[in-house]
Amino acid sequence: MASSDQYGSTDPQDDPFGSPALPKSPTSPTSPTSSDPNKSPTAASAAAAARLHRPIMQSMPDTRQQSFDEIYGPPENFLEIEVRNPRTHGIGRHMYTDYEILCRTNIPAFKLRQSSVRRRYSDFEYFRDILERESARVTIPPLPGKVFTNRFSDDVIEGRRSGLEKFLKIVVGHPLLQTGSKVLAAFVQDPSWDRNAW
Secondary structure: OOOHHHHOOOOOOOOOOOOOOOOOOOOOOOOOOOOOHHHOHHHHHHHHHHHHHHHHHHHOOOOOOOOHHHHHOOOOOOEEEEEEEEEEEOOHHHOEEEEEEEEEEOOOOOOOOEEEEEEEHHHHHHHHHHHHHHOOOOOOOOOOOOOOOOOOOHHHHHHHHHHHHHHHHHHHOOHHHHHHOOHHHHHHHOOOOOHHHO
């Protein structure tokens, strides 16, 4: 008969049916019943999750030190040029179309933060010629070509407006022309600009 140390107690009082007791398993050091909370499966999972998330939290940029104006304010230097609102004047052979040039900027080369002037196509031609004389190191882009038929139709006027705006954005945005040209800011911002004075 096996000893009680191997199978546990066989006292009939412990087992009223007289069946032998099952062997008792020794307590494991890593058993969930351990009193150390750091060694439990729940604590281990939480620690692993914390290690996974820690690098992400550390890599996130801290924007709390930036002010509202720094985040959402206008850029340090900005320049916006728009050619718009074409108008046709005169009758017969004296008809011509001029365009509004709207400029918004905070670049020191321009005296006004916002300005609006009107120029006709021939003014752009003079302006481009002056730029070429002033700035030999800069290649001045071409103007949209001349039109000899239906030049006052809506399609022709819109095509010319778009071409003049593209030309002006390239020229006005060039850093060498901003600092080296005398005619640039005057053409874009001065309502009394006179092409014959250049």
